[in-house]
Amino acid sequence: METIFRPYHPASGQRSDRSAGDRLRHRQKVREAIRNNIADIIAEESIIGKDNNRIVKVPIRGVKEYRFVYGENVPGVGQGGDGELQPGQTVGKGKEGAQGHQAGDQAGVDYYETEVSLDELVEVMFEDLELPDLDRKNLRQMEVERQFRHKGFRKKGIRVRLDKKRTARSRVKRKKASQRADVAALHGERFPFHKDDLRYHHTVTETRRESNAVVLCIMDTSGSMDTMKKYLARSFFFLLYRFLCTRYENVEIVFIAHHTEAQEVTEEEFFHKGESGGTFISSGYNKALEIIYERYHPGLWNVYAFHCSDGDNFESDNPAALKAATELARISNLFGYGEIKPLGAGYYGSSMIQFFSQIQEPNFQTVQIQRKEDIWPSFKTFLTKDRVRDDAA
Amino acid sequence: MAAAYTIEDLQEWNHRIIDLVQDLGLDPYPQEFEICDHEQMLSYMVYSGMPSHYSHWSYGKAYEKLKTLYDYGLSGLPYEMVINANPSIAYLMRDNTLALQVLTMAHVYGHNDFFKNNFTFRTIRSEFTIETFKAHANRVRHYVEDPSIGLEKVERILDAAHALSLQCRRNLSIRKPTEEEQKEAKLQDSKPPADPFQSVHRRKEWVSPDLAKIPVEPEEDILLFIRDHNPQLAEWEKDLLTMVHEQAQYFIPQIETKIMNEGWASFWHKRILEALDLPQSLKIEFLIRHTQVLSPIPGGLNPYHVGMKVWEDIEKRWSKPDPEEEKEYGPKKKNAREKLFEVREVERDSSFLRRYLTEGLIRELNLFEYKSRGNEKVISRVADEDSWQAIKDTLIQNVGTGTIPVIKIEDADYGNNRCLFLKHSHDGRDLQLEYAEKTLQYLRQLWAREVALETLINDKKSVLGFADDKLTIKPVH
Numbered sequence: 001m002e003t004i005f006r007p008y009h010p011a012s013g014q015r016s017d018r019s020a021g022d023r024l025r026h027r028q029k030v031r032e033a034i035r036n037n038i039a040d041i042i043a044e045e046s047i048i049g050k051d052n053n054r055i056v057k058v059p060i061r062g063v064k065e066y067r068f069v070y071g072e073n074v075p076g077v078g079q080g081g082d083g084e085l086q087p088g089q090t091v092g093k094g095k096e097g098a099q100g101h102q103a104g105d106q107a108g109v110d111y112y113e114t115e116v117s118l119d120e121l122v123e124v125m126f127e128d129l130e131l132p133d134l135d136r137k138n139l140r141q142m143e144v145e146r147q148f149r150h151k152g153f154r155k156k157g158i159r160v161r162l163d164k165k166r167t168a169r170s171r172v173k174r175k176k177a178s179q180r181a182d183v184a185a186l187h188g189e190r191f192p193f194h195k196d197d198l199r200y201h202h203t204v205t206e207t208r209r210e211s212n213a214v215v216l217c218i219m220d221t222s223g224s225m226d227t228m229k230k231y232l233a234r235s236f237f238f239l240l241y242r243f244l245c246t247r248y249e250n251v252e253i254v255f256i257a258h259h260t261e262a263q264e265v266t267e268e269e270f271f272h273k274g275e276s277g278g279t280f281i282s283s284g285y286n287k288a289l290e291i292i293y294e295r296y297h298p299g300l301w302n303v304y305a306f307h308c309s310d311g312d313n314f315e316s317d318n319p320a321a322l323k324a325a326t327e328l329a330r331i332s333n334l335f336g337y338g339e340i341k342p343l344g345a346g347y348y349g350s351s352m353i354q355f356f357s358q359i360q361e362p363n364f365q366t367v368q369i370q371r372k373e374d375i376w377p378s379f380k381t382f383l384t385k386d387r388v389r390d391d392a393a
Numbered sequence: 394m395a396a397a398y399t400i401e402d403l404q405e406w407n408h409r410i411i412d413l414v415q416d417l418g419l420d421p422y423p424q425e426f427e428i429c430d431h432e433q434m435l436s437y438m439v440y441s442g443m444p445s446h447y448s449h450w451s452y453g454k455a456y457e458k459l460k461t462l463y464d465y466g467l468s469g470l471p472y473e474m475v476i477n478a479n480p481s482i483a484y485l486m487r488d489n490t491l492a493l494q495v496l497t498m499a500h501v502y503g504h505n506d507f508f509k510n511n512f513t514f515r516t517i518r519s520e521f522t523i524e525t526f527k528a529h530a531n532r533v534r535h536y537v538e539d540p541s542i543g544l545e546k547v548e549r550i551l552d553a554a555h556a557l558s559l560q561c562r563r564n565l566s567i568r569k570p571t572e573e574e575q576k577e578a579k580l581q582d583s584k585p586p587a588d589p590f591q592s593v594h595r596r597k598e599w600v601s602p603d604l605a606k607i608p609v610e611p612e613e614d615i616l617l618f619i620r621d622h623n624p625q626l627a628e629w630e631k632d633l634l635t636m637v638h639e640q641a642q643y644f645i646p647q648i649e650t651k652i653m654n655e656g657w658a659s660f661w662h663k664r665i666l667e668a669l670d671l672p673q674s675l676k677i678e679f680l681i682r683h684t685q686v687l688s689p690i691p692g693g694l695n696p697y698h699v700g701m702k703v704w705e706d707i708e709k710r711w712s713k714p715d716p717e718e719e720k721e722y723g724p725k726k727k728n729a730r731e732k733l734f735e736v737r738e739v740e741r742d743s744s745f746l747r748r749y750l751t752e753g754l755i756r757e758l759n760l761f762e763y764k765s766r767g768n769e770k771v772i773s774r775v776a777d778e779d780s781w782q783a784i785k786d787t788l789i790q791n792v793g794t795g796t797i798p799v800i801k802i803e804d805a806d807y808g809n810n811r812c813l814f815l816k817h818s819h820d821g822r823d824l825q826l827e828y829a830e831k832t833l834q835y836l837r838q839l840w841a842r843e844v845a846l847e848t849l850i851n852d853k854k855s856v857l858g859f860a861d862d863k864l865t866i867k868p869v870h
Binding site: 002003004005006007008010017018019021022023024025026027028029063064065066067068069070071072073074075076077078079080081084085086087088089090091 | 404423426428429436439450544692694699758761762763773774784828831
């Protein structure tokens with residue numbers, strides 16, 4: 001009986017990473033699963049003000065491998081160590097996956113969590129979103145994307161950019177030329193590639209400059225905005241803020257907090273400071289308008305304004321608020337109003353959504369946020385790429 | 394760590410092992426050993442040891458899981474990996490010490506002998522194993538690269554097929570009757586028994602059996618049934634289903650004989666290494682490794698340990714028969730060696746344990762039965778006079794394919810609606826409902842019409858139906 005021993009070749013070990021493709025595909029599926037669960041993740045995790053390296057645990061569904069398996073009520077058999085065992089005694093953990101190479105037939109615990117950093121999560125979240133309806137304005141300032149563009153061919157380059165077709169063609173050229181020079185010598189002989197035959201794509205980096213944009217975050221900080229409402233509003237703005245920081249390098253962000261009066265605040269104050277008092281929504285809008293006309297003229301800037309409030313406005317302020325809102329909607333590319341009405345918050349207080357429905361501007365959008373789970377969908381309504389453009393109609 | 398031995402050393406040891414293997418009467422396929430590093434070993438483990446295997450994301454997932462466990466030192470790599478093929482292929486990790494390699498090689502011959510001789514493996518053409526898996530890999534790649542099919546569509550079918558692949562016939566050595574034979578048998582069964590007093594008795598009403606029903610008898614090979622009875626499937630889809638089914642069939646014997654197989658290999662590597670007359674330096678390491686592999690896992694069940702104990706018990710009982718036992722059951726007709734080889738050939742885990750796991754052994758192994766309560770295992774029975782039989786029954790229920798619920802297709806035209814009706818043969822164990830729901834969804838996708846599964850949920854007969862992407866659970870009265 002002959003036994004064959006195949007010795008180890010380090011080269012084959014390094015070259016054949018055979019599971020690479022399957023691993024890549026699996027990771028894509030994990031990413032997909034994260035994206036589908038983002039609303040839940042945001043609802044479960046308080047991500048406000050957390051730093052980028054924080055690890056978020058994300059339960060992965062959708063990449064489980066399902067089969068018909070037995071449930072929990074199934075007894076099993078184990079082996080005791082030394083010593084007497086008693087019925088009723090507890091031993092170890094519950095069902096483990098099968099040991100060894102045949103894991104497929106056991107239910108085990110197929111549910112698993114993956115850990116991603118907040119940064120990574122944010123990146124996945126914002127993949128499909130962008131500031132809608134960005135117009136060309138006179139001054140272009142915002143750097144949007146680096147792009148690689150083909151620009152001719154070079155004889156030197158890196159392997160991945162090798163142009164096989166051109167390389168082959170230049171070899172044929174050289175062959176023909178050398179045959180003409182010496183007909184007899186080369187006939188029928190091998191004619192291998194030479195270093196000079198190699199042709200590479202040449203690429204240049206291009207940065208597209210987009211028009212400049214400013215985003216105004218307006219938040220109601222009046223007394224009626226209780227902790228829960230503030231939390232929802234801040235979560236929303238935090239997402240918006242992270243989105244802008246991730247996707248756009250040069251977007252200006254202005255924070256405005258208002259109760260009966262409005263003032264421009266810093267990022268720190270915006271996210272962490274509490275206020276109280278009555279509510280004049282118009283004050284926030286007027287402050288925004290004032291800032292826009294002063295610093296960000298709509299002729300030169302793309303203006304985006306977002307406002308979060310519980311809609312509990314003083315009756316007397318409503319006409320003023322409506323007027324200011326109309327004005328704001330007219331000059332901005334998008335004006336979003338998010339109304340925070342937690343479930344069970346009672347029927348007191350008015351809703352501005354109905355009142356604002358008088359505004360005819362096509363770029364005015366309203367959403368209602370009732371629960372933590374609503375934050376992400378409402379956020380997406382504002383910023384989805386394929387948002388139906390009402391103004392096109 | 395550079396290994397302090399060469400291939401020639403291994404070959405030298407291999408010669409000595411083979412001599413012993415032949416002396417002991419083992420009968421393996423020709424063996425091939427491949428030296429690999431730990432990365433390659435991980436890959437082989439993920440792809441069931443096959444040099445070529447079709448790709449699917451689940452293998453990437455398995456790799457990540459294994460690699461994480463390995464990197465964090467939560468689990469070592471197995472010393473050995475053998476595949477059932479002719480010639481058999483085994484992988485040796487190059488970082489292992491010489492003692493470990495010798496141990497591994499001896500162990501591998503045990504598995505190899507088992508593959509060749511156990512009856513459950515008879516249905517596999519082991520000389521084609523490698524080629525079959527390679528052909529599958531090529532075909533899947535071909536479909537993925539086909540612009541009219543592509544990865545997404547192939548993956549959809551594979552995901553669904555994987556979910557159902559183990560729902561197939563388990564005892565492959567019993568030939569599956571053809572449809573004609575099934576009809577014939579059904580017709581025979583329906584005939585009233587011969588009655589010698591026909592003239593006196595009133596004639597019984599004869600109900601003709603429904604031979605037009607599809608399937609004639611309940612069908613266990615779900616993938617094949619769908620392949621043959623869903624006219625909407627394209628050829629490539631049918632091919633994928635066949636492929637996944639074939640691969641599952643390849644693994645069924647290994648699932649069926651896990652404890653026997655590991656026990657058998659351990660039983661023989663111990664004897665081979667004892668007979669090898671190892672130098673002192675190797676001997677001590679062998680003893681340490683052997684004990685590591687074969688020590689019981691408290692709370693768990695180590696198939697190596699349980700398996701080997703049973704084999705050793707058989708050897709003991711047949712070489713020094715117990716006089717009392719002989720008085721009751723008659724003298725033993727075979728000597729120990731003959732008995733061992735007979736058992737190796739004709740049993741599988743369930744029958745092996747039923748016949749040879751004695752009360753004494755159950756006590757010696759300190760087996761107990763547990764029930765899961767939340768995250769904990771709570772002991773429900775310990776090995777004493779009253780409950781050893783119950784423990785044994787539970788164990789037998791949980792080995793081999795016993796862990797896979799028996800679900801059969803009863804009717805492909807349920808309610809005259811082309812609804813696929815399946816029945817779970819409930820044996821006291823409920824299905825995990827979340828998994829059942831998702832698996833039904835896959836079944837629905839492949840069948841392309843409504844599906845329904847009858848099972849018991851908390852002792853109530855219920856039908857899980859899947860239509861229009863929604864699961865319905867209806868109690869049956």
